[in-house]
Amino acid sequence: MIKEIESRLALMDQELEGLQSKEDGPSRLRRAQLARDRAELLELCRDCAPEDNVYLARHPGRPGTADFISALFTEFFECRGDRLHREDPGILGGIALFHGLPVTVIGHRKGKTLEENVACNFGMPSPEGYRKAQRLMGQAERFGRPVITFIDTPGAYPGLEAEAEGQGEAIASTLARMSALTVPVIAVVTGEGGSGGALALGVANRVLMLEHAVYSVLSPEGFASILWKDAGRAGEAAALMKLTAADLLALGVADEVLPEPLGGAHQDPAAVFDTVDQALLRHLAPLLKLRDPAGQRYQKFRAMGLGAIPAARKEKP
């Protein structure tokens, strides 16, 4: 549905642009009419099906990790390479100041232009990317910097070289490393949270999700092709998968849902940056006072799914 609204909005925007410099009566009238229609159309976006969220989460205009870093942090210094084998631009990371406090920032990078997309492998990291992330996390711990991650990936790359270089090991050891970090960690799911490749940056004290971001065990396409041998039924799959921010909040996987502008983050990125900035401030302050961030994080993930086990509730309150 959002897809149709988007295409109609694009047509209106085009017409509006054409009318912009014209000051005659009919043009002004038409402009006002278009603005009203546009607002009305946007109103329809309030009612998002899971499938629409998947569409918005993948929207090419959606702000990505690089955008969040330049909007929310100062003095960003990018750190490249895993020191073992290769630099993977599919994960962007470095050191920066957040409201004056040094932090380590790590996120998936999809790239904006086709050239960047290809270099970043469309945000699907290789093992080197995860090993770089581990290296940066280790440094953050040594220098006492909190870690902030931005999650936006279709998943870890399922390719021949990635397998040869140990994609499974790279994700597993990142999960283990991250779980025990002695500094606070906040993860923000900004777009697509695709499977283990997303989770590898997601073992955090707080997991925040943008309103239209999704987070799931595999892509709806993958889900549909396994379940019904038909990737075309992805929309149906999305509805079953409980992958929206609201679902994840209810399941206890996300801690807070951050509202987006009507029609999605790409409609007004500045507003989204502001929301995320405020949320990070709000969550980071108490975490900085925590005596044992690793302990809190352990308990948080230890409890994942426990609500489903009747006996567990009694034995392990």
Place this chain on the structure above:
Amino acid sequence: MNNLFRARRERLEQLRRQRGLEGKTGARRTGAALFHQCPGCQAMMSKGELARTHYVCPQCGFHHPIGAYLRLSMLLDPQTFQELDSHLTAGNPLSFPGYEEKLARQREKTGLEEGVVTCKGKVSGRAVVAAVLDSRFLMGSMGVAVGEKITRAIETARKQKCPLIIFSASGGARMQEGILSLMQMAKTSAALERLRRSGGLYISVFTHPTTGGVTASFASLGDIILAEPGALIGFAGPRVIEQTIGQKLPEGFQRAEYLEEHGFVDQIVPRDQLRGVITRLLTLHEKGGKLRD
């Protein structure tokens, strides 16, 4: 009526457990056919012969997947098996349509409650905690119950200062439990990191096939990583990779030997030698060693 059957089944299970683990084999329920064709070399052999070789093809050495109880009976000293959390299940946390029925069918078919069996026991006289994923149960996939049982096993190993041994055989995270399945990867990995930091030994054994979220969590985190010959081990499944790169995969790709060559497995150990190798590893990790004159 159903309750009556259930009670009876539980009693039977209990009796079997008391008798030890013999009889709880993968072949028990495979039906009346007496012959089996090896998927590795197409050779025909009798079921009895296959059972005697622990389901390793005498012709080509293909290691057939085996059930969790049979695996444990091959690992543990007789009469030392003490199952942990045998009735732990997790229902249908996402209310996924048809999942309860599917679970019920799997339980009926396999006689297992869930996709993993965890236990305490002894290997050559040494106390261990062991977990074995069973690929017959929904492909050994990891949902909340599997993740919870494995995490409890890890915690038991840590508390009782016992070595931990996990045999993996899994298609990965369980789809029907969605994001909660994914979170089990973080949960088990975090528990293992705690075990590691407290000085506990963890031996991970990859068996055929292990892919997805299990490869990308606890199975890859062993202090020692072993694999059975020819086991398929990977993050992404071969079909997904072929679709992604648009070409056929090379012979032997993602097999145990390939992983050993690429540095992700310490040793490949044939099934009949596993107990011996694990015993040696336990000896090598005994605490309080002294130099002899």
